[in-house]
Amino acid sequence: MNIIDGKLLAKTIKEEIALEVEKLVNGGNKKPHLAAVLVGDDPASQSYVRSKVRSCEQVGFDSTLVRKEADITESDLLEIIDKLNADDAIDGFIVQLPLPKHINEEKITLAIDPKKDVDGFHPTNFGRMAQGLPCYLPATPFGILQMLKRYDIDVEGKECVVLGRSNIVGSPISILLSRKATPGNATVVLCHSRTKDLAAHTKRADILIVALGKPEFITADMVKEGAVVIDVGINRVDDETAKRGYRLRGDVKYDEVAPKCSYITPVPGGVGPMTVTSLLMNTLKACKGDVYRK
Ligand code: GUN
Numbered sequence: 001m002n003i004i005d006g007k008l009l010a011k012t013i014k015e016e017i018a019l020e021v022e023k024l025v026n027g028g029n030k031k032p033h034l035a036a037v038l039v040g041d042d043p044a045s046q047s048y049v050r051s052k053v054r055s056c057e058q059v060g061f062d063s064t065l066v067r068k069e070a071d072i073t074e075s076d077l078l079e080i081i082d083k084l085n086a087d088d089a090i091d092g093f094i095v096q097l098p099l100p101k102h103i104n105e106e107k108i109t110l111a112i113d114p115k116k117d118v119d120g121f122h123p124t125n126f127g128r129m130a131q132g133l134p135c136y137l138p139a140t141p142f143g144i145l146q147m148l149k150r151y152d153i154d155v156e157g158k159e160c161v162v163l164g165r166s167n168i169v170g171s172p173i174s175i176l177l178s179r180k181a182t183p184g185n186a187t188v189v190l191c192h193s194r195t196k197d198l199a200a201h202t203k204r205a206d207i208l209i210v211a212l213g214k215p216e217f218i219t220a221d222m223v224k225e226g227a228v229v230i231d232v233g234i235n236r237v238d239d240e241t242a243k244r245g246y247r248l249r250g251d252v253k254y255d256e257v258a259p260k261c262s263y264i265t266p267v268p269g270g271v272g273p274m275t276v277t278s279l280l281m282n283t284l285k286a287c288k289g290d291v292y293r294k
Helices: 007-028 044-057 074-086 107-110 123-130 139-150 170-178 198-202 254-260 271-288
Strands: 033-039 062-068 092-095 159-162 187-191 207-210 227-229 235-238 246-247
Touching: 007 044, 007 271, 033 044, 033 235, 033 271, 044 062, 044 271, 062 074, 062 227, 074 107, 074 227, 123 170, 139 170, 139 227, 139 271, 159 170, 159 198, 170 187, 170 207, 187 198, 198 246
Parallel strands: 033 062, 033 092, 159 187, 159 207, 207 227
Antiparallel strands: 235 246
């Protein structure tokens, strides 16, 4: 069994990005600049955004954090987005989700200029991804592709089962792995809440990607011997013995599933750190005009 060390891989990729930034700046260009909009005080969102801003510093990017109270109106938030769209100093920006209930997330996502949508959430980027055109890939699927690529995990012709059909993980990764590309050319089955006999599918998987948000849902009896298991779940599970009062658990019961796997991602330290790296890679592309000409 091999552990896919997302933390280490993210560190390596960040070092590569930092070198590219150095080259850019030495060539007389400006540093890449990422802005993040954080609304309200959801602890998980705060922690994710903190990590994104810290990572920008680590690789030499400029970053701007726009913090707003949870009671901001939708129109005020749209105004902030318009300003960021028009600001030439900002290469790309994200609006951290989830947003408070009175704000329509779809409307917000649509307001972001696709050229600055380094989260890859805008339908223009999603559509371009589906057609194999240059685009910003959403962070988690991009991170998973990097892991498969850098660990030399062969995907072609393999049975790949994806659990969860969200717009930001399950749906895009199922499209990406079935594309005629590397990594890709897998036979993909996308399972969801209406799937009958889920275990019958998971047991066939050479590569199992789990993005359900259900702590320790996947047990050893649901996994094929020698499978590659990618656990996207980051669940806070109450635990009074833990310093913070909770522990992070994946969607996979790691201790019993890991011994059956050829490769597995741990939680924490697996997919999580890779998502931030993906965002940095997209921001670098935005700065260089690699996806959309400047
Ligand atoms: N909430 C959970 N994941 C993400 C992400 O990748 N981007 C944004 N903007 N919000 C999120």
